Amino acid sequence: MVKKFLLKFSTFDFVIIALLSACGIATKPFVRLLAQIPEV
16 A cells, blocks of 8 residues: 555655655754744
8 A cells, every 4th residue: 555655756756855844844843943033
């Protein structure tokens, strides 16, 4: 079941997914910092 699902994706798709997740992890601290700034 899982193997058939994974075969639908190419290597390029996995690279894109990895880059997007890495960007999401990298921007998390900045987003949290911006969210803590009180609105005027």
